[in-house]
Amino acid sequence: MPDLSRARDRMVDVQIAKRGVRDSHVLDAMRQVPRETFVEPGFEEFAYEDGPLPIGEGQTISQPYVVALMIEAAEVRPGDRVLEVGAGSGYAAAVMSRIAERVYAIERHPSLGASAQERFSERDLRDLMERRLEWEN
Numbered sequence: 001m002p003d004l005s006r007a008r009d010r011m012v013d014v015q016i017a018k019r020g021v022r023d024s025h026v027l028d029a030m031r032q033v034p035r036e037t038f039v040e041p042g043f044e045e046f047a048y049e050d051g052p053l054p055i056g057e058g059q060t061i062s063q064p065y066v067v068a069l070m071i072e073a074a075e076v077r078p079g080d081r082v083l084e085v086g087a088g089s090g091y092a093a094a095v096m097s098r099i100a101e102r103v104y105a106i107e108r109h110p111s112l113g114a115s116a117q118e119r120f121s122e123r124d125l126r127d128l129m130e131r132r133l134e135w136e137n
Contacts, residue, residue: 021065067095
């Protein structure tokens with residue numbers, strides 16, 4: 001998979017910070033989590049565009065700005081414990097896990113939950129999450 005870190009930084013600068021998200025925890029977390037890992041195969045090149053993408057089961061991964069705005073509005077802080085219901089691909093849960101002490105994610109679609117769990121078991125993401133994310137289907 002190509003290195004998309006520059007695209008990720010640009011996404012944060014142009015799509016998120018310039019639109020008013022100011023929480024440094026949120027901006028830093030958005031820079032750390034590789035969104036391309038959470039999209040369907042074949043959509044990686046579109047991961048940092050300003051829009052939602054399909055993830056299966058008729059669901060989408062939310063637009064990056066919306067994810068950042070929701071996390072900022074929820075006032076997620078270091079030390080918090082967070083429950084995410086309807087976690088989909090796990091992207092927002094992954095972002096929140098870079099801020100909160102622990103994130104509990106629940107997904108009603110078994111196939112989406114299984115795919116997310118597989119992502120989190122991959123070495124790179126496992127190290128990124130630092131065992132702060134728990135998943136339930």
